[in-house]
Amino acid sequence: MADSAELNDRDPRAERVTQAYAGNRLLLGLPDEARAALKTGLSLTALARGQVLFDVGEDVRNTYLPCRPTMVALLVVTAEGREVEAATVGWEGALGGIVSGGLKPAYGRAVVQVPGPAFVVPTARLDEMRQRFPAMGDLFTRYADAMIAQMMQSVACNALHTIEQRCCRWLLSAHDRSGEDVVRLTQEALADMMGVQRTTVTAAAKVLQSDGIIQTRRGRVEILDRRKLERRACECYGQVEAHFGRLLPEIKD
CATH class of the missing domain: 2.60.120.10 (Jelly Rolls)
Structure with missing residues (x-):
């Protein structure tokens, strides 16, 4: 390693x-x-x-x-x-x-x-x-429950929502995890994870960019307007975040 x-x-x-x-x-x-x-x-x-x-x-x-x-x-x-x-x-x-x-x-x-x-x-x-430490076991068990919820919501999202909505949901989650406005991710990688063609993700990204929500560059996506991105996403992002907060209030920001 x-x-x-x-x-x-x-x-x-x-x-x-x-x-x-x-x-x-x-x-x-x-x-x-x-x-x-x-x-x-x-x-x-x-x-x-x-x-x-x-x-x-x-x-x-x-x-x-x-x-x-x-x-x-x-x-x-x-x-x-x-x-x-x-x-x-x-x-x-x-x-x-x-x-x-x-x-x-x-x-x-x-x-x-x-x-x-x-x-x-x-x-x-x-x-x-x-x-040895029951409180630690409890924390990891609750996190596993939160992961299951994320997977269940992802199944529903993939079946019911548009590529643009799914792309916004993923970018919001990536923004939360990166700690900065620039997400170091290629459109090809995003397309692979979403199970769609790169051209499909590129088209969705162009719409978001033309509306001043994101700025794409080689190997990176910059979030310009978080609030607009939240409004364009489906409800899946908010539902998963709310459930995560209920299960694990001690590790939320």
Whole structure:
């Protein structure tokens, strides 16, 4: 695992890395005692765009907790090799062996869409910590429930709403996770995750750009008017955010 460093209390960088916990809301929401105990098994790593964290059928051995601006897509892979996004994870959460114990075969593929830092912990260590600290187990279980809600809403959105509405929903979520107005994502990657042709996403982006809502450049999308983007999106974004806030009030901004 490249660019990683194990964290422990004797590490002179401990204070700096502890401050970096703020980069992941789920870690920051842990009780102090649980976070301190987890530190001995935690590593900080740099994830590259396109990096596959785990693939279909693989035993998931590590749990990843992205930090801003990192975003990882969970993809369903068809028999023909096509990929469709089921969920996206950023600084608000984690992926890989979140609540399951023992063998954890991956159902989908986890691919880094926006590069950046992430914390990594062996899933066996996470299982041990959840049993040791019930509050930690409860937090991760509630997060898993929020992830299921995101996937369910995504199914409804893909079936019922227009490409423009879906594109706006995704950009809002990406904006939340990036922490800045510029989202480092290509239109091709966005089209792949939405399961549509790039030309379809390009057409939707042109409409949003002509209305002064976004500005597209090579490999990046700048959000110019957040309020207009929210009005153009479907209700799915707001519903998922509201549910997330009810389930995990301690890790919301």
